[in-house]
Amino acid sequence: xxxxxxxxxxxxxxxxxxxxxxxxxxxxxxxxxxxxxxxxxxxxxxxxxxxxxxxxxxxxxxxxxxxxxxxxxxxxxxxxxxxxxxxxxxxxxxxxxxxxxxxxxxxxxxxxxxxxxxxxxxxxxxxxxxxxxxxxxxxxxxxxxxxxxxxxxxxxxxxxxxxxxxxxxxxxxxxxxxxxxxxxxxxxxxxxxxxxxxxxxxxxxxxxxxxxxxxxxxxxxxxxxxxxxxxxxxxxxxxxxxxxxxxxxxxxxxxxxxxxxxxxxxxxxxxxxxxxxxxxxxxxxxxxxxxxxxxxxxxxxxxxxxxxxxxxxxxxxxxxxxxxxxxxxxxxxxxxxxxxxxxxxxxxxxxxxxxxxxxxxxxxxxxxxxxxxxxxxxxxxxxxxxxxxxxxxxxxxxxxxxxxxxxxxxxxxxxxxxxxxxxxxxxxxxxxxxxxxxxxxxxxxxxxxxxxxxxxxxxxxxxxxxxxxxxxxxxxxxxxxxxxxxxxxxxxxxxxxxxxxxxxxxxxxxxxxxxxxxxxxxxxxxxxxxxxxxxxxxxxxxxxxxxxxxxxxxxxxxxxxxxxxxxxxxxxxxxxxxxxxxxxxxxxxx
Ligand code: NOJ
Numbered sequence: 001x002x003x004x005x006x007x008x009x010x011x012x013x014x015x016x017x018x019x020x021x022x023x024x025x026x027x028x029x030x031x032x033x034x035x036x037x038x039x040x041x042x043x044x045x046x047x048x049x050x051x052x053x054x055x056x057x058x059x060x061x062x063x064x065x066x067x068x069x070x071x072x073x074x075x076x077x078x079x080x081x082x083x084x085x086x087x088x089x090x091x092x093x094x095x096x097x098x099x100x101x102x103x104x105x106x107x108x109x110x111x112x113x114x115x116x117x118x119x120x121x122x123x124x125x126x127x128x129x130x131x132x133x134x135x136x137x138x139x140x141x142x143x144x145x146x147x148x149x150x151x152x153x154x155x156x157x158x159x160x161x162x163x164x165x166x167x168x169x170x171x172x173x174x175x176x177x178x179x180x181x182x183x184x185x186x187x188x189x190x191x192x193x194x195x196x197x198x199x200x201x202x203x204x205x206x207x208x209x210x211x212x213x214x215x216x217x218x219x220x221x222x223x224x225x226x227x228x229x230x231x232x233x234x235x236x237x238x239x240x241x242x243x244x245x246x247x248x249x250x251x252x253x254x255x256x257x258x259x260x261x262x263x264x265x266x267x268x269x270x271x272x273x274x275x276x277x278x279x280x281x282x283x284x285x286x287x288x289x290x291x292x293x294x295x296x297x298x299x300x301x302x303x304x305x306x307x308x309x310x311x312x313x314x315x316x317x318x319x320x321x322x323x324x325x326x327x328x329x330x331x332x333x334x335x336x337x338x339x340x341x342x343x344x345x346x347x348x349x350x351x352x353x354x355x356x357x358x359x360x361x362x363x364x365x366x367x368x369x370x371x372x373x374x375x376x377x378x379x380x381x382x383x384x385x386x387x388x389x390x391x392x393x394x395x396x397x398x399x400x401x402x403x404x405x406x407x408x409x410x411x412x413x414x415x416x417x418x419x420x421x422x423x424x425x426x427x428x429x430x431x432x433x434x435x436x437x438x439x440x441x442x443x444x445x446x447x448x449x450x451x452x453x454x455x456x457x458x459x460x461x462x463x464x465x466x467x468x469x470x471x472x473x474x475x476x477x478x479x480x481x482x483x484x485x486x487x488x489x490x491x492x493x494x495x496x497x498x499x500x501x502x503x504x505x506x507x508x509x510x511x512x513x514x515x516x517x518x519x520x521x522x523x524x525x526x527x528x529x530x531x532x533x534x535x536x537x538x539x540x541x542x543x544x545x546x547x548x549x550x551x552x553x554x555x556x557x558x559x560x561x562x563x564x565x566x567x568x569x570x571x572x573x574x575x576x577x578x579x580x581x582x583x584x585x586x587x588x589x590x
Pocket of ligand 1 (some may be wrong): 088091092128199235238309370371
């Protein structure tokens with residue numbers, strides 16, 4: 001490996017070992033599976049329940065693998081199933097190397113892994129390094145140990161301000177609402193130090209300046225790599241290091257709680273470091289951690305992958321997370337946040353591909369996950385819905401379910417035609433909307449509690465998915481009720497209502513994935529079709545001989561079908577020569 005100056009980022013980076021950049025077109029090249037993969041996110045508690053306790057589990061996932069094989073995905077990413085008190089649905093880990101009994105056992109995990117591999121499906125697990133659960137033995141040891149002890153040094157403990165130390169060390173606000181600090185009580189009953197938690201009070205932040213913490217995580221990576229996992233989705237990969245001195249900070253109102261949201265798509269490379277950065281997000285120190293992990297993964301065969309959940313903008317700054325000696329992929333939340341607008345999408349697509357290509361990485365594409373309003377709902381809402389806030393009965397801005405799913409299908413048909421790696425969130429292949437009218441007493445997201453109901457949070461996108469129309473819990477499991485209530489009227493979304501039904505959302509996804517695979521679109525490149533004479537509401541490009549045209553506007557556009565060839569796929573019915581609003585088609589030249 002050699003070191004050279006990266007032209008875009010302007011700082012030394014290792015040269016690409018596997019992928020590289022085509023200097024003429026600025027497109028990343030390389031052949032690893034993750035560069036083009038379609039990765040399906042499983043939220044285990046809401047996927048399939050095998051034992052009837054109303055909560056999904058690992059055995060449930062194994063029992064439904066055939067449907068994922070049929071869908072045609074390359075890999076699954078499992079949200080956390082580790083030992084946890086579940087105060088943040090498992091993103092509060094009490095033992096990184098064991099399975100929570102609610103989800104099964106390590107043996108169940110091994111069975112799932114082997115069964116997935118037998119089907120040719122790779123498995124990515126979720127790593128949550130920014131914080132542990134307060135139940136983790138490390139935190140319990142810290143509480144039982146004196147100030148300044150090695151056990152305390154593993155977390156972010158600080159003295160409070162003021163005469164009695166009863167004011168938090170700074171003004172930071174937790175992502176879930178309320179202060180980012182909580183005060184402990186010493187073993188002798190006196191008030192003690194404060195600890196930092198970017199998220200819930202039950203999720204104390206680890207101190208990543210501490211070498212002991214780093215060593216533990218190398219071991220955790222190896223534990224799962226030895227078991228045979230294909231990689232890790234890394235939670236809050238922009239949060240591990242905090243600015244020296246922990247200075248006060250108030251985020252701009254338009255920024256989402258995870259960061260991002262207020263910055264242009266890209267910034268001149270030399271000005272990247274001038275962008276105001278919250279003292280707890282996107283600090284430079286995170287990168288040496290990922291270089292270290294990259295080295296751990298390199299010890300293993302089989303192209304293991306690290307994918308960053310980093311809400312970092314602009315895109316050319318996010319590219320730092322996927323330099324060739326760091327992570328391999330980063331979720332493209334700029335794409336997720338883009339409006340359904342041809343002009344905006346084109347800009348984001350171009351900027352994404354170019355930004356990641358400067359470091360030899362592919363772009364990823366994602367429209368939904370367990371933290372955001374499902375895109376079948378979101379795409380019919382107005383502006384102003386910040387990440388993580390969700391939507392609920394009191395919101396004035398009600399979605400239009402028909403327009404929402406129509407746009408979602410059209411948007412997914414664009415996403416699945418793009419080169420790079422695409423993420424699908426369980427249920428989106430069914431056109432599943434957000435569940436908006438959850439009763440208050442059913443809500444479980446800490447955001448709801450910490451903001452006293454002011455922000456609904458993310459429960460609405462986490463409702464267990466429907467498998468069978470008319471069955472108890474829509475076939476999610478043998479129990480009548482699931483951990484979050486499923487709305488009436490979901491029969492139409494159930495997998496068995498859609499399977500084999502021409503025109504269903506499920507069949508649309510299946511067809512898109514077959515065509516994507518057959519034509520190797522994940523390894524292709526986008527070439528814009530400007531000479532077809534469409535207006536600014538139409539997105540038109542080719543990728544490996546497939547022409548993709550999406551009408552994001554409100555009026556039909558004429559489709560010169562004759563010149564464009566055979567219609568392969570359409571997200572909504574098209575008549576011969578007209579592309580209706582909110583519709584995407586794929587065509588192949590005859
Ligand atoms: C991001 C995860 O996606 C989210 O669900 C979780 O609440 C936070 N990180 C904290 O781990």
